[in-house]
Amino acid sequence: KEANKIIEKANAEASRSSQEIIDLAHKEIVDMREKAHKEISNAKNEAMKELHDEIVDVAIDASSKVLSREVTKKDNSKIVDDFIKDLDKNENK
16 A cells, blocks of 8 residues: 555656656747747848848949939938838738
8 A cells, every 4th residue: 555655656756747847848949949030030130131231232333323423322222221111011912
């Protein structure tokens, strides 16, 4: 009878321990997934910024040649920003 109580207690403890391990593993997976999503989002934002900057530089050069005058970075930045907003609107449709 005492042996059965010890076995039941050990089984209950083992069950509790295994559930704690499963819960901890689940939390780690969720944390890793959230971290990966943040890293992906940050990388995407950085790539978009770099692309934006490069587009602005190319647009300034092209605009200067077409208009035969100096176009400010602010002028082209606004044009590119408007263009990207339009792209975002079309992408989200």
